[in-house]
Amino acid sequence: MTAAPTARRPAVSLPMWQGGGTRMGFFTDSSICIGCKACEVACKEWNGVPDIDTGFTGNSYDNTSSVGANSWRHVAFVERQRPDTGDGVQWLMNSDVCKHCTRAACLDVCPTGAIFRSEFGTVVVQDDICNGCGYCVVACPFGVLERREAPDGRAFKCTLCYDRLQVGDEPACAKACPTQSIQFGPLEELRERAEKRLEEVKQEPRYAGARLYGDSKDDGVGGFGAFFLLLDDPEVYGLPPKPVYRRTDLALLWGAASVAASVLTLGVLGSLSWRRR
Amino acid sequence: MGSNMAECHPVAFQWIVEAQRKGGKLIHVDPRFTRTSAMANLHVPIRAGSDIAFLGGLVHYILEQERYFRDYMVAYTNATTIIDERFLDTEDLDGFFSGWNEESGTYDTSSWQYEGGVIHASAGERGAPRPPADGIIIEGAPPHSDPTLEHPRCVFQLLRRHYSRYTPEMVERVCGVPQHKFLEVAETICDNSNRERTTAFVYAVGWTQHTVGVQFIRTSAIIQLLLGNMGRTGGGVMALRGHANIQGATDIATLFDVLPGYIQVPSVKDSSNLKQFCLDQGGAAGGYWGNLEAYLVSLLKAYWGDRATPDNQFGFDYLHRVTGDHSTYQSTLGMVDGWVKGFVVLGENPAVGSAHGGLHRKALRRLDWLVVRDLYEIETASFWYDSPETQSGEIRAEDVGTEVFFLPAAANAEKNGSFTNTQRLLQWHEQAVEPRGDCRSDLWFTYYLGAKIREKLAASTEARDRALLDLTWDYPLDPKSGDPSAEEVLREISGRGPDGQLLASFGALRADGSTSSGCWIYCGAFAGGQNLTNRKRPGQEQSWVAPEWGWAWPLNRRVLYNRASADPEGKPWSERKRFVYWDEAQGKWVGPDVPDFPGDRRPDYQPPPGATAENALSGDRPFIMQADGVGWLFAPSGVVDGPFPTHYEPQESPVRNLLYEQERNPARQVFRRRDNPYNPTAGEPGSERFPFVMSTYRLTEHHTAGGMTRFLSRLSQLQPEMFCEVSPELAQERGLRPGGWATISTERSVIEARVLVTARLPVLRLGDRVVHQVGLPYHWGSRGLSTGDSANDLFPLVLDHNVHIQETKAATCDIQPGRRPRVASR
Amino acid sequence: MKAERPSGGERQMVPSGKPRSYYGLPIVKRPAWTWEVPWYLFTGGTAGGLAAVSILARWTGEAKLGRRARRLALAGAVISPVLLISDLGRPERFLNMLRVFRPTSPMSLGSWTLAGFGSSLGAAEMADIVGLPNVVVGTLEGTAGILGPILANYTAVLLGDTANPIWRGGRTILPFVFSGSSMAAAGASLCVAGPTDEGVAARRMVVLGTIIEQASFLLMEQRLGPLAEPYHDGAAGRLVKLHRASSLAGATLISTLGGRSRKAAILGGALTLAGSAALRQCVYRAGFQSAADPRYLVDSQRGAATDPGDGNGSVT
Numbered sequence A: 001m002t003a004a005p006t007a008r009r010p011a012v013s014l015p016m017w018q019g020g021g022t023r024m025g026f027f028t029d030s031s032i033c034i035g036c037k038a039c040e041v042a043c044k045e046w047n048g049v050p051d052i053d054t055g056f057t058g059n060s061y062d063n064t065s066s067v068g069a070n071s072w073r074h075v076a077f078v079e080r081q082r083p084d085t086g087d088g089v090q091w092l093m094n095s096d097v098c099k100h101c102t103r104a105a106c107l108d109v110c111p112t113g114a115i116f117r118s119e120f121g122t123v124v125v126q127d128d129i130c131n132g133c134g135y136c137v138v139a140c141p142f143g144v145l146e147r148r149e150a151p152d153g154r155a156f157k158c159t160l161c162y163d164r165l166q167v168g169d170e171p172a173c174a175k176a177c178p179t180q181s182i183q184f185g186p187l188e189e190l191r192e193r194a195e196k197r198l199e200e201v202k203q204e205p206r207y208a209g210a211r212l213y214g215d216s217k218d219d220g221v222g223g224f225g226a227f228f229l230l231l232d233d234p235e236v237y238g239l240p241p242k243p244v245y246r247r248t249d250l251a252l253l254w255g256a257a258s259v260a261a262s263v264l265t266l267g268v269l270g271s272l273s274w275r276r277r
Numbered sequence B: 001m002g003s004n005m006a007e008c009h010p011v012a013f014q015w016i017v018e019a020q021r022k023g024g025k026l027i028h029v030d031p032r033f034t035r036t037s038a039m040a041n042l043h044v045p046i047r048a049g050s051d052i053a054f055l056g057g058l059v060h061y062i063l064e065q066e067r068y069f070r071d072y073m074v075a076y077t078n079a080t081t082i083i084d085e086r087f088l089d090t091e092d093l094d095g096f097f098s099g100w101n102e103e104s105g106t107y108d109t110s111s112w113q114y115e116g117g118v119i120h121a122s123a124g125e126r127g128a129p130r131p132p133a134d135g136i137i138i139e140g141a142p143p144h145s146d147p148t149l150e151h152p153r154c155v156f157q158l159l160r161r162h163y164s165r166y167t168p169e170m171v172e173r174v175c176g177v178p179q180h181k182f183l184e185v186a187e188t189i190c191d192n193s194n195r196e197r198t199t200a201f202v203y204a205v206g207w208t209q210h211t212v213g214v215q216f217i218r219t220s221a222i223i224q225l226l227l228g229n230m231g232r233t234g235g236g237v238m239a240l241r242g243h244a245n246i247q248g249a250t251d252i253a254t255l256f257d258v259l260p261g262y263i264q265v266p267s268v269k270d271s272s273n274l275k276q277f278c279l280d281q282g283g284a285a286g287g288y289w290g291n292l293e294a295y296l297v298s299l300l301k302a303y304w305g306d307r308a309t310p311d312n313q314f315g316f317d318y319l320h321r322v323t324g325d326h327s328t329y330q331s332t333l334g335m336v337d338g339w340v341k342g343f344v345v346l347g348e349n350p351a352v353g354s355a356h357g358g359l360h361r362k363a364l365r366r367l368d369w370l371v372v373r374d375l376y377e378i379e380t381a382s383f384w385y386d387s388p389e390t391q392s393g394e395i396r397a398e399d400v401g402t403e404v405f406f407l408p409a410a411a412n413a414e415k416n417g418s419f420t421n422t423q424r425l426l427q428w429h430e431q432a433v434e435p436r437g438d439c440r441s442d443l444w445f446t447y448y449l450g451a452k453i454r455e456k457l458a459a460s461t462e463a464r465d466r467a468l469l470d471l472t473w474d475y476p477l478d479p480k481s482g483d484p485s486a487e488e489v490l491r492e493i494s495g496r497g498p499d500g501q502l503l504a505s506f507g508a509l510r511a512d513g514s515t516s517s518g519c520w521i522y523c524g525a526f527a528g529g530q531n532l533t534n535r536k537r538p539g540q541e542q543s544w545v546a547p548e549w550g551w552a553w554p555l556n557r558r559v560l561y562n563r564a565s566a567d568p569e570g571k572p573w574s575e576r577k578r579f580v581y582w583d584e585a586q587g588k589w590v591g592p593d594v595p596d597f598p599g600d601r602r603p604d605y606q607p608p609p610g611a612t613a614e615n616a617l618s619g620d621r622p623f624i625m626q627a628d629g630v631g632w633l634f635a636p637s638g639v640v641d642g643p644f645p646t647h648y649e650p651q652e653s654p655v656r657n658l659l660y661e662q663e664r665n666p667a668r669q670v671f672r673r674r675d676n677p678y679n680p681t682a683g684e685p686g687s688e689r690f691p692f693v694m695s696t697y698r699l700t701e702h703h704t705a706g707g708m709t710r711f712l713s714r715l716s717q718l719q720p721e722m723f724c725e726v727s728p729e730l731a732q733e734r735g736l737r738p739g740g741w742a743t744i745s746t747e748r749s750v751i752e753a754r755v756l757v758t759a760r761l762p763v764l765r766l767g768d769r770v771v772h773q774v775g776l777p778y779h780w781g782s783r784g785l786s787t788g789d790s791a792n793d794l795f796p797l798v799l800d801h802n803v804h805i806q807e808t809k810a811a812t813c814d815i816q817p818g819r820r821p822r823v824a825s826r
Numbered sequence C: 001m002k003a004e005r006p007s008g009g010e011r012q013m014v015p016s017g018k019p020r021s022y023y024g025l026p027i028v029k030r031p032a033w034t035w036e037v038p039w040y041l042f043t044g045g046t047a048g049g050l051a052a053v054s055i056l057a058r059w060t061g062e063a064k065l066g067r068r069a070r071r072l073a074l075a076g077a078v079i080s081p082v083l084l085i086s087d088l089g090r091p092e093r094f095l096n097m098l099r100v101f102r103p104t105s106p107m108s109l110g111s112w113t114l115a116g117f118g119s120s121l122g123a124a125e126m127a128d129i130v131g132l133p134n135v136v137v138g139t140l141e142g143t144a145g146i147l148g149p150i151l152a153n154y155t156a157v158l159l160g161d162t163a164n165p166i167w168r169g170g171r172t173i174l175p176f177v178f179s180g181s182s183m184a185a186a187g188a189s190l191c192v193a194g195p196t197d198e199g200v201a202a203r204r205m206v207v208l209g210t211i212i213e214q215a216s217f218l219l220m221e222q223r224l225g226p227l228a229e230p231y232h233d234g235a236a237g238r239l240v241k242l243h244r245a246s247s248l249a250g251a252t253l254i255s256t257l258g259g260r261s262r263k264a265a266i267l268g269g270a271l272t273l274a275g276s277a278a279l280r281q282c283v284y285r286a287g288f289q290s291a292a293d294p295r296y297l298v299d300s301q302r303g304a305a306t307d308p309g310d311g312n313g314s315v316t
């Protein structure tokens, strides 16, 4: 019932979610994330994600480094100076995940149709159809999708626990989160809740920088299905500050390409016909 | 304080988060900035081991600024009590209390007594060191007291004097906590502690693992009593217990000197007369321990059933007798010294988890035999072929004579049973999967081990074997797995009356042998034949106290000493804080919780002459386990190292004790032997070799000695290697590269770790001294998927004498860049 | 499976200044493609240019040149899918591309284009060999001739329609770079393959193509501003230098001596081809470098507000 696609609808409209059922999503409230990584582990267990070992990074308590094919949730640990007093440290944590974008680049660019929009408004990869072309990997503005090199280079990401949603269960990560930093529910409801929560959080001087990230339908990707409350700039959490993906850009691109193709054709033609003269 | 709750108790921490959302404030006093600090409204970095100075500073502030809750304090604590005139304070003796015996290294506590008599503690070393038995205080108020608080020897005045030098300036110099921060804490706590509001202290092993650990906790208890925060909702001193069922393990007694329900094991010095023992231990009257005989006889009946009769004192002499300190570290030294020959390890990994790992492994190598029951082949089982000593070539597997039996254990999801959590809440869990292969539950193991031994002894006529042969050892067995019924065990613990019916309350226990209960405080867990620990009614469907979720001991009471939530007349201290109070019309105590008081005892009740146990306490005495019914600011007994907590430096410290000439807790337990060397401490020659404070702790990603996490890939990948945490300043000073290697050394050993440079590890400024800290998670060993050196190899054996806990939170070390030498020098 | 250790570990822990980042770790993923892809950009691009030559030459009456161009294009059309299949790992995976037609996916369109291009060229060749009427051959050739220029620069759309800062930033100009380069490469391959006297048109294509390619590349760099840094640094930077040197040298050689000396024509052609291949390589590599350093992405999205040096800030 949410996220009406923005005014300028691209000419070609493919599996872009346009409502239907209730759109479900996540509100990840980083102000109450305690960095326990239960979400990361629960997701890996439930989804049978292969083991990875990135070794010791020395980057705070983060040894998995980013969301990827083998970490569908990833908890970031940001150590910084306390902004209000300037004295002492602040340690921000946030559990990152696929944003289930309203305008999902991955879904649009996938040449095989492996990625689809589910009845819950989520973006899901069907791993039996994916051919590992890797296009979604470079297309995702958040660096979420990744190929799993072994055994055959197909791409994987959070399914928003499609299998669990289908049987009316909540996602594994949300279920495991002890502080309800990960809240799952109808997106519209979550957005309201998030607004209220933001007001609460902002009362605290040390959290003056709090903001919602990806809650707005007007942002670069038409709003996230999984949005966040962050306490600092997105980039310090490893998130793009102003992600964009507009399918309308594509028309511009094809326009440029057509002109360039004509230039090529005319150039060839010119080269050939000069000779005649 | 002394707890990293968000990391170590993440599930419980959700309630803190919820409280914060309702406006609650969280203050975290910790040497490091942890995930708990990240959530806290205020983080106060403190030098490890200096908490008594900090808390003593709070006591000083509360007393000098008169912020105490006077009505509560006068009525419910021993502030007014007058102490023996022979008592001398550490202020008089520069770090010692009266009664110190240099030779034995212990205190004679007789001069610490109340004027007018001797009193027993409700917990701790109740009997020993034993005061001369010149009478026991019982009746009502202690004979000598001064409600005006002016008597120079009343506890209140002694307390003031004791902490008179614990000023904010002193706190800054000892703890490295800036005065303004300290004062912010003090004001916040005091503003939040009164009739309308309460403050809770939460601690865990950041407080216990010190040579003064018990006294850390005592200091917070003093603060809470002064501020009126005990027995009230939102107050208290909350110990966050460790392993999922460590509370249960303590209740049912895993220690050498306690029986289930915190009944002392008789010592060889004790009378072998049951009645006399109970009199000595429980006191003739005053508080619930006055019923000790009923509890103990019921326990003996649970053990020996029909074989426990009045004629054999219900089997009292079947009980073993304690001959001395048989705590874990003593046993280890016993192995090293050859008088302990065999060792059974169930659910523990001392080769990694216990201080001085090298000494532990040496102990294991000297054994004749060793049994390890665990989920994995942990370091304690593999020490003979895979350990730092075998890796360095110091030890060859062929030369180790210990015969090791490794028995695979079933894990919690593979068996039924209950966990008792940190709030004394018993929660039942059902088996989810069958154990694999030869894995069996500990209940299975214990039962069949007992059965086997009894079978072998069946023909014995030796008196010493009677204890075993007379045991009730009959539990229904699961026809498929052969597992004894865990529910039946709980029924036995909960207890039965004369006709075999399941009892509802320990109040029903009798000393005449007509009742039985395996643990008196658990009595009623199976009341009415229903497994109350298995109740799972959602919180929304019941009162906010949620009495129908699980079952809390004793008697499903959720807040202990909740009589203190009402004033002496039985009225709530405030409407806002109304909890348990006296309802004159009904003539009983009412409220959402089970009253922790005789239910119909009027607030104005005065004990008749000759009354005993709880009946000897007047109706305005909420602390019903105490012989005098009040909270102890001054502890005349029960603690071996002083009636008031006093700041002492750790065994190994980079600084001297600024408060007293006596540097360290004189009553700490030290082991001066060649294989347990201590680093020279401040003021001793050579101390500059170990200039840094080191402390050990946990990470959310791993569990204790690692047996439950280092073998699991999901968790191992989150923290794949042993590391140390250092400040950018220390990294700079010692040339430690982020992500590189560091070598940490003490007199005991040398270990290596990857370097995590982080501003979360503050540099502490004590006056003009700068103290650097080295932080070490202690989870690692050589086995499993995530490996690394064990921090415990660095630590010596030095213990808190009250509870025999090792000092692993504060010691000294050196740190250098690079990896440790590959071959250990002998 | 041991993944690569992020380099963040060796960084000083609390770098200050802006733009800020998460331990310097990438925000968008680097491309997951392998070495075949830039070669495909080259072979596909060149074949595309050649296909245009083949049909246009038919019209302008240079049948011989046209046929040669067609055969060369056909070679490119055969190699290209081989490269793609090698990148994908299994042949049926390429077929999977044709499972759906996805207008929103440049890769889908590109796959259909490549398939159509290859089959029409192949068919044209067959028709020619079998001797089918000219209309048939011409129609097929014409189809390939229309698809060819698309094939030559749809890859620029493909790269531009990603989140990669340097590709995305240059997205409207890159098609021209690719078109120019394809033209030059098409001309160059004809210079190499055919007799000098026939190569006037080919030489002109080289020169014209090189001019378009070089000019639009410069324009793109200028538009990218600081985002263009990868084109000057590291492997991509070296490839840019190689590309410029070979392309310019090739074009110069061809325009000066190419009409007189066969050797010069071959050498000049080879240099131009190398330059064109290096162009694809440098664009491809720059994408990796651009993704690896979050600075580019943050800068591109934040604009000037977060220029380095601004603020005392902090800290990850």
Ligand SMILES: Nc1nc2c(c(=O)[nH]1)N[C@H]1C(S)=C(S)[C@@H](COP(=O)(O)OP(=O)(O)OC[C@H]3O[C@@H](n4cnc5c(=O)[nH]c(N)nc54)[C@H](O)[C@@H]3O)O[C@H]1N2
Binding pocket: B001, B002, B003, B004, B005, B007, B008, B009, B029, B030, B031, B032, B034, B046, B047, B048, B049, B050, B051, B203, B204, B205, B206, B207, B240, B241, B242, B243, B695, B696, B697, B698, B699, B700, B701, B702, B703, B704, B705, B809, B810
């Ligand atoms: N994830 C996880 N959870 C656990 C465990 C685990 O291993 N992993 N272990 C369980 C067990 S067995 C236990 S006992 C509990 C322990 O729970 P905690 O006691 O919370 O655990 P620790 O990390 O050992 O120490 C707590 C904190 O004390 C601080 N500290 C050290 N010295 C001092 C001091 O002198 N004063 C003060 N104020 N603070 C000090 C340390 O910096 C540390 O942050 O956790 C239980 N929960």
Ligand SMILES: Nc1nc2c(c(=O)[nH]1)N[C@H]1C(S)=C(S)[C@@H](COP(=O)(O)OP(=O)(O)OC[C@H]3O[C@@H](n4cnc5c(=O)[nH]c(N)nc54)[C@H](O)[C@@H]3O)O[C@H]1N2
Binding pocket: B205, B209, B242, B243, B346, B347, B348, B349, B350, B352, B353, B354, B355, B373, B374, B375, B376, B378, B409, B410, B411, B412, B442, B696, B697, B698, B703, B704, B705, B706, B707, B708, B778, B791, B792, B795, B808, B809
């Ligand atoms: N330096 C330093 N040392 C410390 C501490 C510290 O903070 N610093 N903390 C101390 C504290 S509080 C504690 S509690 C200890 C913990 O130290 P240990 O108790 O020695 O360590 P654990 O790893 O908890 O050992 C428990 C073992 O039980 C096994 N296990 C799990 N379930 C079962 C079961 O059902 N049956 C059986 N038979 N085995 C099972 C696990 O696999 C594991 O190997 O460490 C202490 N040591």
Ligand code: SF4
Binding pocket: A098, A099, A100, A101, A103, A104, A105, A106, A107, A123, A139, A140, A141, A142, A143, A144, A145, A157
């Ligand atoms: S975050 Fe990336 S992977 Fe997730 S839906 Fe958006 S574009 Fe797709």
Ligand code: SF4
Binding pocket: A109, A110, A111, A112, A113, A114, A115, A125, A129, A130, A131, A132, A133, A134, A135, A136, A137, A154, A155
């Ligand atoms: S890698 Fe798989 S999911 Fe991603 S775009 Fe290609 S086919 Fe689609």
Ligand code: SF4
Binding pocket: A042, A043, A044, A046, A047, A072, A073, A097, A157, A158, A159, A160, A161, A162, A171, A172, A173, A174
């Ligand atoms: S929703 Fe499911 S798949 Fe997605 S991160 Fe959470 S647990 Fe993993």
Ligand code: SF4
Binding pocket: A032, A033, A034, A035, A036, A037, A038, A039, A040, A075, A093, A094, A095, A176, A177, A178, A179, A180, A181, A182
């Ligand atoms: S489970 Fe919740 S609290 Fe824990 S890391 Fe994930 S989001 Fe944070």
Ligand code: SF4
Binding pocket: B008, B009, B010, B011, B012, B243, B244
């Ligand atoms: S591991 Fe178990 S006991 Fe510890 S916090 Fe998690 S749920 Fe609670």
Ligand SMILES: [Mo]
Binding pocket: B205, B241, B242, B243, B246
């Ligand atoms: Mo523990």
